[in-house]
Amino acid sequence: MTPTSYTHQGLLxxxxxxxxxxxxxxxxxPTPGVDIGxxxxxxxxxxxxxxxxxxxxxxxxxxxxxxxxxxVFVVLYNxxxxxxxxxxxxTWWLCFxxxxxxxxxxxxxxxxxxADQVDAAIGQDRAALVGQTMQTxxxxxLRIADEVILMDCRKTRTPxxxxxxxxxxxxxxxxxxxxxxxxxxxxxxxxxLPKWCKSKTSTKCPVMMWSDxxxxxxxxxxxxxxxxxxxSSRFLHHLAExxxxxxxxxxxxxxxxxxxxxxxxxxRVMAPDYFENHLNRTSEDYVTREELQRVFQDVADVDLxxxxxxxxxxxxxxxxxxxxxxxxLTQTMPDEVWQPPAEPKVLYFGKQVQCTDSxxxxxxxxxxxxxxxxxxxxxNRPSLxxxxxxxxxxxxxxxxxxxPDSRAVNICVRSVQGDxxxxxxxxxxxxxxxxxxxxxxxxxxxxxxxxLSARALREHREExxxxxxxxxxxxxxxxxxxxxxxxxFTEQINDLLCSEDGDxxxxxxxxxxxxxxxVDTREQDIMPSQLTDEPQDRERPATRTFPKLVQxxxxxxxxxxxxxxxxxxxxxxxxxxxxxxxxxxDALQDREDQATRNSPELVQDSVETKVFKPVQTKVDLLSTxxxxxxxxxxxxxxxxDPLVKNRSQLVMALRNVxxxxxxxxxxxxxxxxxxxxxxxxxTPQHRAxxxxxxxxxxxxxxxxxxxxxxxxVDPLAAxxxxxxYRTEEREDHLNRRRSKLVQAIRDxxxxxxxxxxxxxxxxxxxxxxxxxxxxxxxxxxxxxxxRVKGENARQVFKAVLGEVYPDAxxxxx
Numbered sequence: 001m002t003p004t005s006y007t008h009q010g011l012l013x014x015x016x017x018x019x020x021x022x023x024x025x026x027x028x029x030p031t032p033g034v035d036i037g038x039x040x041x042x043x044x045x046x047x048x049x050x051x052x053x054x055x056x057x058x059x060x061x062x063x064x065x066x067x068x069x070x071x072v073f074v075v076l077y078n079x080x081x082x083x084x085x086x087x088x089x090x091t092w093w094l095c096f097x098x099x100x101x102x103x104x105x106x107x108x109x110x111x112x113x114x115a116d117q118v119d120a121a122i123g124q125d126r127a128a129l130v131g132q133t134m135q136t137x138x139x140x141x142l143r144i145a146d147e148v149i150l151m152d153c154r155k156t157r158t159p160x161x162x163x164x165x166x167x168x169x170x171x172x173x174x175x176x177x178x179x180x181x182x183x184x185x186x187x188x189x190x191x192x193l194p195k196w197c198k199s200k201t202s203t204k205c206p207v208m209m210w211s212d213x214x215x216x217x218x219x220x221x222x223x224x225x226x227x228x229x230x231x232s233s234r235f236l237h238h239l240a241e242x243x244x245x246x247x248x249x250x251x252x253x254x255x256x257x258x259x260x261x262x263x264x265x266x267x268r269v270m271a272p273d274y275f276e277n278h279l280n281r282t283s284e285d286y287v288t289r290e291e292l293q294r295v296f297q298d299v300a301d302v303d304l305x306x307x308x309x310x311x312x313x314x315x316x317x318x319x320x321x322x323x324x325x326x327x328x329l330t331q332t333m334p335d336e337v338w339q340p341p342a343e344p345k346v347l348y349f350g351k352q353v354q355c356t357d358s359x360x361x362x363x364x365x366x367x368x369x370x371x372x373x374x375x376x377x378x379x380n381r382p383s384l385x386x387x388x389x390x391x392x393x394x395x396x397x398x399x400x401x402x403x404p405d406s407r408a409v410n411i412c413v414r415s416v417q418g419d420x421x422x423x424x425x426x427x428x429x430x431x432x433x434x435x436x437x438x439x440x441x442x443x444x445x446x447x448x449x450x451x452l453s454a455r456a457l458r459e460h461r462e463e464x465x466x467x468x469x470x471x472x473x474x475x476x477x478x479x480x481x482x483x484x485x486x487x488x489f490t491e492q493i494n495d496l497l498c499s500e501d502g503d504x505x506x507x508x509x510x511x512x513x514x515x516x517x518x519v520d521t522r523e524q525d526i527m528p529s530q531l532t533d534e535p536q537d538r539e540r541p542a543t544r545t546f547p548k549l550v551q552x553x554x555x556x557x558x559x560x561x562x563x564x565x566x567x568x569x570x571x572x573x574x575x576x577x578x579x580x581x582x583x584x585x586d587a588l589q590d591r592e593d594q595a596t597r598n599s600p601e602l603v604q605d606s607v608e609t610k611v612f613k614p615v616q617t618k619v620d621l622l623s624t625x626x627x628x629x630x631x632x633x634x635x636x637x638x639x640x641d642p643l644v645k646n647r648s649q650l651v652m653a654l655r656n657v658x659x660x661x662x663x664x665x666x667x668x669x670x671x672x673x674x675x676x677x678x679x680x681x682x683t684p685q686h687r688a689x690x691x692x693x694x695x696x697x698x699x700x701x702x703x704x705x706x707x708x709x710x711x712x713v714d715p716l717a718a719x720x721x722x723x724x725y726r727t728e729e730r731e732d733h734l735n736r737r738r739s740k741l742v743q744a745i746r747d748x749x750x751x752x753x754x755x756x757x758x759x760x761x762x763x764x765x766x767x768x769x770x771x772x773x774x775x776x777x778x779x780x781x782x783x784x785x786x787r788v789k790g791e792n793a794r795q796v797f798k799a800v801l802g803e804v805y806p807d808a809x810x811x812x813x
Contacts, residue, residue, distance in 0.1 A: 032267030032275065034058075034065055036240050036258040041165065047172075048240035053267075059096070059364035060327035061266045063441045064245065064312065066100035066363075069238050070175040072107045072168060073097055077130075079112040079123050079150060086112075086130055094134060095361035098141045102444035103658035105141060107171045110134065110148040115160070123150045138359055141444075145171070183232045188220045190241050197256050204301045206260050207308070210251035231676050247311040261308075264299040269309065270327060285331055287315075287323045314368070316375040324375065326368035326384060333388035338399050340460050343416045349423050349498040350412040350452030352466045353434055355445060360407075363442040367402050367409070373433045374400070395419035396426045400434075401464070409434060410464040412457055413498075424498040439655050439684050453484055454495050470774070472496065654688040654714065661691070663709040669702045670694065711768045715781075737811045738783060744808035745779040745801075752782070754800040760793045761785065 035051040052062050075093045077086055090110065097106055112127040131148035138144060145167055151160035196216060197206050208216070217229055230244075230252065237244040243255035255261045271278035279287050279295055293302045306323070309315040315325040340346075355361060371389055374382045382391040391398040396419060399412040411430050413423045438445065450466035457464075467482055475482035476493050483490050654660070661678060664670040670678075674694055681687040695706055711718040745751070748769060755761040761769075765785055772778040786797045801808050 032058075032263050032271060032277075034062065034262035034266060036065075036262045038240060041168070047168075048238075050240065050262075055272050056364070057270045057272050057327065058266065060270060060314070060368050061312075061365070062096070063100050063363040063365040065262075066097060069104070071238075072109060072171050072175070074109050074111055076111045076113055076153070078114055079126055080114050080117055083126065083129075086126075087133060090130060090134055091137070091358075092361070094138050094142060094144075095359060096363060098138065098359055099361055099363045099442045099445045102656055103662050105143050107175070108142050108144045109164070109167055109171075110144065111153070111164070112148055112150045113153050115150045116152045116155075120150075141359055182235055183228070185217070185221055185224060185229070185232045186235050186239075186241075189217060189232070189236060192216070192220065193242065193256055201256060202301070204299065205304050206255065206257040207304065208254040208256065210253065213252075213254045227677055227680050230680055245312070247313070250311055253308070253311060260300075265296075265305055265308065268295050268299070269305070269314070269325065279325075279328070281328060282322075285324075285329045287325055287328070289321050289323065292323065313372040316372050318375075318381060324384065326371040327365075329368075329371075329384060329386040331385050333385035333390075333401065337383070337388075337390055338460070340458075341414075341416050345418060346458065347415045347418050347420055347423055347498075348412065348454045348457035349414075349420075349427055349496070350410060350454070350457055350464070351427065351431060352408055352410050352450040352452055352464060353438070353447050354408040354450060354466075356448055357446065360446045361442075362406060362409070362438070362445055365441040366437060366445075367406075369437045369441055370400065370409075370434055373437055377429075377433060391426075391430075393426050394422055396422040398426050398430055400430060403464070408464075410452065412452060412464075414457070420498050427498060435655060436684070443656050443658065451496050453487070453491060455489060455491055456484075456487065467496070470777075650692060651685050651688045654691075655684050657684075657687045657691050659713045660706075660709055663713065664706065667705055667709075669698060669705050708762075708764060711785075712764065715768070715772075738780075740811045741783060741808060742776050742779045744805060744811055745782070746775060746805075748775070748778045748782050750804045751797075751800055754804070755786070755797065758796055758800070760789065760796050 032053060034053070036049070037051075038046060038048050040046050050065055052058070052065075073093075075090055077089050079086070081089070094108065097108065110127070110131055112123070112130070115123055118126075127148035127150045131144070131146070135144045135146075147163070147167070149160055149164050149167070151158065151164070155161070196208070200212070200216065201207060213233075214226060214229060217224055233242070233244040233252070233254065236242050240258050243258045243261055245253045245255065247253065268277045269279065277295055279291055281287055281291075289302070289306075292305065296302050296305050306315070306317075309323075309325070310317075314327060315323050317323045367387075371382075371384050374384075374389055374391060378391050378393075380392050382389050387404075388399065388401045390400075395417040396413055396415045399410075399414075401410045401412070402408075403410065411427060411434070413427045413430070415423050438447070448468070450468055451472055453465040453467065465484060465487055467484070471482055472493060480493050481490050482493060482496075657678060661670060661675045665672060665675050678687050678690045678694070681690050695702055707718065752761065752766045752769060756763065756766055769778055769781045769785065772781050786793055
């Protein structure tokens, strides 16, 4: 569901005018883009009002303005619409608000218009039902006012208008109470804005580049730092005194007249065809430079408009004469674009990024910006449609297709030449683009990643069919095959997964290799592991002591994958009770950490390999003793700091640090200034690295608090961090018997109650465990949490387990 052009366009403008008691005798024209202004509302005070147009075309630009702090969102809908339409339209806007606000719960007021056209009692009942439905649906994400205000937006001095004002006053007072004090620099900048508009810019170009802006501000305060100036400029942005725009690929841009960008630029660029000032497009949905010149000749410099649109990732050009604006594309992708090739043995792979639940949506800017990034980053020019894109590379083709309900993005790659390596490279590149854009313009959207059925892709079915990650993991651990729950056919796991691993120039000898579980002791297949990221002058203990650990795959496979398989085989042996020196486990874990840093997808590509099960028997005890001696001389014997050990994986996993920063600031782990320094970084990876670097200096208490916060807001990253604390002794039965315990613990609830009563688990830890979606995941989370708490906690857990599940206790015997 997207916003549509419905009959009450202009009613929010009328409502604002009535709130401020401004005359509104003129007919109400539809809002073009985002109308930004400051109003004085009697009884409320001075407020900054951002009136967002309801037309679907404009929604592409809305996400740039939807994350303002101290904001009350007034969502206006028509009480005369069908009940389903009302709920769809309100839900769309609430999902949109949530998608742009990952680290806060914004306040929302629902206003139902056209009260004069419905019986008061009937209208109130309808409005109340919509309000109750929305409050139930979004209770964990938005603060929706209890009362839905039913009113005639064109009348003033009504009881409904008074209630709306009272509601604004009450919410506003709460917001102001938590608002940060305005920096003194902001007041100085506000006084200079009119002068800068006249002397430093033109009426058709009220824009300053960051370097010019910094220079002018330092005339006011020569000691101001850029970080503090960014913080102050964000404050002014929230007040609508200026617009502080931070493109993903360049320095900030300062718009001195917010309404110029919102209405004069965006209002014309994205205008629907029935607006007076709109861009005419070619038969291919492109826009010519001449057309841009025609539309903007009286309000803006066309070169500046093009520059801004490119910086905001709203358009792209390949020839400087024809411009592609993905948000204006109207043509859907034809079926003939992605047809089965004549060759019978084409490789297909794919992934799906899907919204988690009904409160999630991709912001309207998401897919158009994905298309812009495809044009910028791919070597060959992609083909684009409103709902899809295709691209091509060396021996590989790619498809990105938006689902009909716009709640899932399907990524497919195929190779007629059977080039799995190139498939992996393109799939990873497309995934990275989608992840980066999702973080930038839809950071509040919850998503899950699925694996597309390769057989369904080969058969070119109308729909995309997928498997969940849990299904894949379970099938990998058991039989190596998976049955699709809908299509009821069986697929090999290694036909579903691809990665960049492998040497494209090496002849494929898979047919001559032993089966996945066969022991391979041929000398030519035993190769030393290379730790490629380590400095050459610092050899790690495991490398010095175990120069020739037995590896698990044939020569043409990559070293990192062989390391992973060796670790997997060691884990299997441990699970079966086979004796293995703890130092060998350290060495293997050491290599696994390095390998997964080099190739994050390894964990998903653990099939079609020759696992050397008795790998631990190939290392003699003399070498083990050497490792112990080396550790005692050169390395601390306690657990390595997990923030250091798992740094690379964490940086990749932490796509959004905002909610983490909020929690750490509330708990006095990070200061406001430190959070601002982190936020000032340009990319998700840089923000994550800066945050982890600051936490490195805070000590063990901060480390523990960070882990607790991470378990709450990002369980996947927390699991990665928790892996550092695996108990090294094989007597740790929670680890040794883990898989059997997970199956035996049918319900964690009674265990949680006992463990919380005995101060083994905190309330927060119990809540995190309860939040897991399946009994098995809750059991795993419980075991992981208890395992890191030390021997006393494990003993208490064992006693509680005996009380609640005596049969499970036998497993630990």
